[in-house]
Amino acid sequence: EYNIVRPKGYTVSYHATSEMEKHHFGQTHPMKPWRLTLTKSLVTAYGMPFAMDNYNTRHATYEELNSFHSSDYLDYLATAAPEDQPRDLDNPDKDVKFNLGGSDCPLFHGLYDYCSMSAGTSLDAARKICNKQSDIAIAWGGGLHHAKKSEASGFCYINDIVLAILELLRLYPRVLYIDIDVHHGDGVEEAFFSTDRVMTVSFHKYQPEVFFPGTGGLHDNGPKSEHNPGAHHAINVPLNDGITDEQYEHLFTSIIGKVNTHFRPSAIALQCGADSLAGDRLGRFNLKVEGHAACVRYCKSLGIPMILFGGGGYTPRNVARAWAYETSIAIGADQNIPAEIPQHAPWRQHFVHDTLFPTLEQSMSEPRNNKNTDKRLRDIVSHVHEQLRFVQH
Numbered sequence: 001e002y003n004i005v006r007p008k009g010y011t012v013s014y015h016a017t018s019e020m021e022k023h024h025f026g027q028t029h030p031m032k033p034w035r036l037t038l039t040k041s042l043v044t045a046y047g048m049p050f051a052m053d054n055y056n057t058r059h060a061t062y063e064e065l066n067s068f069h070s071s072d073y074l075d076y077l078a079t080a081a082p083e084d085q086p087r088d089l090d091n092p093d094k095d096v097k098f099n100l101g102g103s104d105c106p107l108f109h110g111l112y113d114y115c116s117m118s119a120g121t122s123l124d125a126a127r128k129i130c131n132k133q134s135d136i137a138i139a140w141g142g143g144l145h146h147a148k149k150s151e152a153s154g155f156c157y158i159n160d161i162v163l164a165i166l167e168l169l170r171l172y173p174r175v176l177y178i179d180i181d182v183h184h185g186d187g188v189e190e191a192f193f194s195t196d197r198v199m200t201v202s203f204h205k206y207q208p209e210v211f212f213p214g215t216g217g218l219h220d221n222g223p224k225s226e227h228n229p230g231a232h233h234a235i236n237v238p239l240n241d242g243i244t245d246e247q248y249e250h251l252f253t254s255i256i257g258k259v260n261t262h263f264r265p266s267a268i269a270l271q272c273g274a275d276s277l278a279g280d281r282l283g284r285f286n287l288k289v290e291g292h293a294a295c296v297r298y299c300k301s302l303g304i305p306m307i308l309f310g311g312g313g314y315t316p317r318n319v320a321r322a323w324a325y326e327t328s329i330a331i332g333a334d335q336n337i338p339a340e341i342p343q344h345a346p347w348r349q350h351f352v353h354d355t356l357f358p359t360l361e362q363s364m365s366e367p368r369n370n371k372n373t374d375k376r377l378r379d380i381v382s383h384v385h386e387q388l389r390f391v392q393h
């Protein structure tokens, strides 16, 4: 009923599985896998699946996970049972192995299945890009950027992004990783710290000791030794509370535009964490769906094969809005879908406001004070431009 048609000569693939969405981290835990169900239902209510190749994803194999993660970590992840969680209620994070079983990364039933499905989604997306069967591949179930080789961190157990980028590197000489989650993409940055074939750029709230994970300062740009090829290939954009659409868009386009001309990526991996939206349960920014989605629109305009990953996002109705709208940008249908949430969308009542684009006032009772001065943002841009003088591909 909407004018959603398959773009000519352009293929978008959507990788998901309803099995992943059934898992629970626990009652009080902010990560709610059913936000993926809500996203898919909105995408479907708008008729977008007609314009994409839709794939039900498989579990990634142990060997695939092992291309980044260590065997001892994977073996523990595969066998640890929720009953093994430490019961010391005063100090719940004490004695946890591989950071598994604490409050951030609890052990829950079906954990290994959940992790291997998230990774399977991102690996399938990467393969579609490598086979040239997709121009944009969407993996909203991935984007778990904090996971380390042998450690879980910040709700992330398996770093599906690292696995997908490793897959892209088999074919493409250079991959640009961009991360608009409100948290620093530390796991991906660390994994590719010593190579000049991956440039990582993370935009995030930065306040060490206060805001998770506490890393990603402006001057953290990769190995300090000029002899290490990874030098200057990590870009960090540390921000304060309350940044607006206008400021963020300007920062994003001036930084990514310059990165694109210096680094000349052959593929882009864009982590679209939706916790950078206004009104997020854990986030601190004042971004609207329009501002968040402008990043996706800009990256698409560069005309480079791209994977879109999910990530954080703790107010499920806003996660679904952003990711559904960003899906419409990928297929070029953003001008053809009405802002009003379709009458027949399941869970329509969850959205509270019947629009894809809530105002700041609708997103939160009181918008946050903007603590980002234009002077500071100019200084960030000029530091990044200086770093890029050392990058010439």
Ligand code: V1S
Residues within 6 Å of the ligand: 028, 029, 030, 103, 104, 143, 144, 145, 146, 154, 155, 156, 181, 183, 211, 212, 273, 275, 282, 311, 312, 313
């Ligand atoms: N901010 C935050 C936050 N909230 C929680 C949390 C709250 C309730 C629970 F039942 C369990 C956990 N943990 C945190 C952060 C981790 C944020 C991870 C973001 C992940 C991502 O969006 O970037 C990608 C998916 N953890 C901490 O701040 C660590 C603590 C230091 C404080 C909180 N306690 C619960 C654990 C230790």
Ligand code: CA
Residues within 6 Å of the ligand: 179, 180, 181, 182, 183, 184, 185, 202, 203, 204
């Ligand atoms: Ca980020």
Ligand code: ZN
Residues within 6 Å of the ligand: 181, 182, 183, 273, 275, 311, 312, 313
């Ligand atoms: Zn996050």
